[in-house]
Amino acid sequence: MASSIPVIAIDGPTASGKGTVSQRVAQHLGFHYLDSGALYRLAALCALRAGTDLADEASVAALASGMKIRFVDGQVLLGSEDVSTAIRAEEVGNSASRIAAHPAVRTALVALQLGFRCAPGLVADGRDMGTVIFPDAGLKVFLTASAQARAQRRYKQLIDKGFPANMLDLLKDLNERDARDSNRAASPLRPAEGAHLLDTSDMTAEQAVAQVLAWHAASRSL
Ligand code: CDP
Numbered sequence: 433m434a435s436s437i438p439v440i441a442i443d444g445p446t447a448s449g450k451g452t453v454s455q456r457v458a459q460h461l462g463f464h465y466l467d468s469g470a471l472y473r474l475a476a477l478c479a480l481r482a483g484t485d486l487a488d489e490a491s492v493a494a495l496a497s498g499m500k501i502r503f504v505d506g507q508v509l510l511g512s513e514d515v516s517t518a519i520r521a522e523e524v525g526n527s528a529s530r531i532a533a534h535p536a537v538r539t540a541l542v543a544l545q546l547g548f549r550c551a552p553g554l555v556a557d558g559r560d561m562g563t564v565i566f567p568d569a570g571l572k573v574f575l576t577a578s579a580q581a582r583a584q585r586r587y588k589q590l591i592d593k594g595f596p597a598n599m600l601d602l603l604k605d606l607n608e609r610d611a612r613d614s615n616r617a618a619s620p621l622r623p624a625e626g627a628h629l630l631d632t633s634d635m636t637a638e639q640a641v642a643q644v645l646a647w648h649a650a651s652r653s654l
Contacts, residue, residue, distance in 0.1 A: 438463075438553040440648055441562035444575035445621060446525070446609045447582035447589070449632050449640060453575060454557035456641045461555070461648070466548040468558035468565070469528065470508055471541050473519040474499055476527035477510070486530045493536035501544070520593055522605060529609045532559075533616040559613055562624030571651045573630055573644055574623035581633040582606055 440463070442454045451467060458465040475496040476486070484491050502509040508516045518524065531537050538560075545565050548554055556565065562572035577585070583603045590597040613621040623629060628647055632640045 435549055435568070437549050437551055438571075438652075439549060439561075439566045439569040440553070440555045440571045440573070440644070441566050441569035441624065441627075442555065442557045442573045442575055442644070443559055443561050443563070443621070443624065443627070444573075445582070445613065446529075446606055447586040448575045448577045449585060449637060450557045450575050452637050453632075453640045453644060454555045456637065457644050457648070458555035460641070460645060461553060463553040463555050464548055464550055466545060466554060466556040466558075466561075467503075468541075468545055468556060468561065470503075470519060471496075471501070471544060472528040472532045472537075473524050474501055474508070474510060474515070475537060475541070476524050476531050477515060477519055479531060480524065480527055486527055489534040489536050492531045492534060493540045496531075496537050496540040517593060520589075521595060522590065522597075522602075526605060526609065529612050533612065533618060535618040538618055559621040560619035562627055563622065564619045567624070569624075571644075571648050572624045572627040573647065574627040575630050575632060575640070577631060577633040579603060579606055579610075 440457060442450050444450050455465055475492060478495045478499060479486055479492050482495060484495060486492065500511050507514050508519060562569055583599055583606055586602050587597045587599055630640060630643060
């Protein structure tokens with residue numbers, strides 16, 4: 433059934449700045465925020481902890497559908513444990529990208545994602561927000577940046593969170609992750625039809641936020 437609750441879908445490759453831009457846009461508009469990547473990271477964390485083979489699609493999907501997740505005041509809770517930092521480790525991100533290629537894992541997370549669409553609106557950030565999960569989004573943005581700019585952003589993010597990081601390893605990981613996310617058969621990373629492309633390599637987060645807000649305002653006045 434069509435929903436009248438507005439959605440802004442912001443998709444793009446790893447470390448393109450989607451998270452920062454999406455959260456600020458949501459804050460500015462008073463909208464809810466869905467970090468769909470966190471759901472794949474949570475499923476990966478559960479699989480790693482359980483020692484499940486990441487290639488075992490049915491077992492990982494079963495873990496994903498059984499997760500007790502809550503997002504509270506910027507914290508990500510798995511059961512009663514705060515895993516906000518644990519899910520940001522590179523190993524978890526890489527594992528997330530591997531399990532995200534399994535259609536059954538993606539299906540297991542659909543209802544959870546749709547449940548975030550609440551009044552007054554939602555900003556959803558991911559790989560397939562505009563193509564698969566919210567194809568009726570009123571505004572679709574595909575955020576990119578050069579591999580070098582993205583590796584630098586990821587480096588800073590990891591160091592700020594106290595994780596070890598190395599630029600060359602990050603660039604390699606990033607290119608591998610882009611290739612895996614773009615070439616998989618299930619919901620591959622690609623701009624949705626009608627998406628606005630935004631290359632943020634030489635932009636500040638504020639400039640990117642201002643552009644998305646301007647597109648949103650224009651889409652509302654149509
Ligand atoms: O932070 P980063 O952009 O590196 O990744 P993320 O958004 O936290 O997502 C982690 C992984 O989950 C990605 O590499 C994707 O493979 C997968 N993902 C996905 O397939 N679909 C989504 N809607 C969101 C994330």
